[in-house]
Amino acid sequence: MNNNNIPKGVISRLPRYYRYLGELLSSGLERVSSNDLSQLMKLSMSQIRQDLHHFGGFGQAGYGYNIIYLYSEIGKILKLDKTHNLVVIGAGNLGQTLTNYATFEQYGFKIIGIFDNNPALDGQDIGNTGLKVQLLDELPDFLNQNDIDIAVLTIPKQGALAIIDILVTHEIKGIWNFAHVDLNLRVPDTIAVENVHLSESLMRLSFRLDD
Amino acid sequence: MNNNNIPKGVISRLPRYYRYLGELLSSGLERVSSNDLSQLMKLSMSQIRQDLHHFGGFGQAGYGYNIIYLYSEIGKILKLDKTHNLVVIGAGNLGQTLTNYATFEQYGFKIIGIFDNNPALDGQDIGNTGLKVQLLDELPDFLNQNDIDIAVLTIPKQGALAIIDILVTHEIKGIWNFAHVDLNLRVPDTIAVENVHLSESLMRLSFRLDD
DNA sequence: TAGATTGTTAATCGATTAACAATC
């Protein structure tokens, strides 16, 4: 029940459960057994039951799991039942792309500001989001005036390190880090850091290529 | 020595070793011990030695590891000593951003084509890469005429599923998948699939946010 | 009721850590 003891592997699988349950839901089904799910997702049914067991039971013996119920409970565990405000720091290609990415909002992640230190980008419109790029100088004020949970870091390494103090001071709750640094080693552990290292992902793929 | 038996966790850590060794290298150092590295990377020194042990030993008792040597050996393991040609399938924001992303080329990953099924995008220039968007109809010919290792999938789910047959037929070696489907369940296991599910990454972060 | 399927405990498997002889 307490999220602090949940193994990392379990957390990793939760969004995938959520995705499959969403698909089952829109296919109109009502219930699913751990055995059904296990065949669909190529996991063992033991693992599925064990994973859910960490959060208490959501099923019913002899019946299985009610899809809507399990879907919404996993949503709650992932805090998708709340709205989260985000700022994007770095208005290069990647920052702009993520700001435009409509899927996030659908899960309650609302990007409400995008910042860069390049004056040439100042005031530029981002797609049809209605947002305009602001200068990094304005970030502290913006953080004071808005309730921001997550900062999305899409600036180069050096810039990322420089910005950390501001984020820590303003008690941001999480950092979604696309910069090639391990921020987790430089941030108090009250702040959650999730790294997306694209180059490293590509290297892992490269490793597995047959010759 | 045989890459098939290497635990997944070890593979995951290799690119990170590579990144740290690259930084040590450019800081001018010559050698590093597993103890030094362990403090830098917050891993146990046992784990580092055990990880490297999977590929044979690269160190020297009483000395440690020669940084240039270890860096280049890990590069070879990750196949970064070879050039890989890539095509991007899907010329939306994400596809264009990845195509522009200069870092990949630095590691030998060359994007040499970008495709979309939207006629409105046909012929559009991608940043300063010199590439122009081609229609998906042209993909099979392009795959025949060029030696492509990796396809980067940045199209929506449905499109991604439709494109798989073409990729399989043309014996692509790997798929870097940004679509919200688990392609690994639908592709022969001679083709490596690496998934980057951005929404799921964001959900994992969300889970860990303190209230 | 009988059959199905859960939650949960016990067994197995794999990965991480500890220890140390070998060696530079």
Next chain:
DNA sequence: TAGATTGTTAATCGATTAACAATC
């Protein structure tokens, strides 16, 4: 040589799988 540090084997820890009594 003495000190440092490796490669590698053994011990520990954690995660996955198997089993089954409880229950709908």
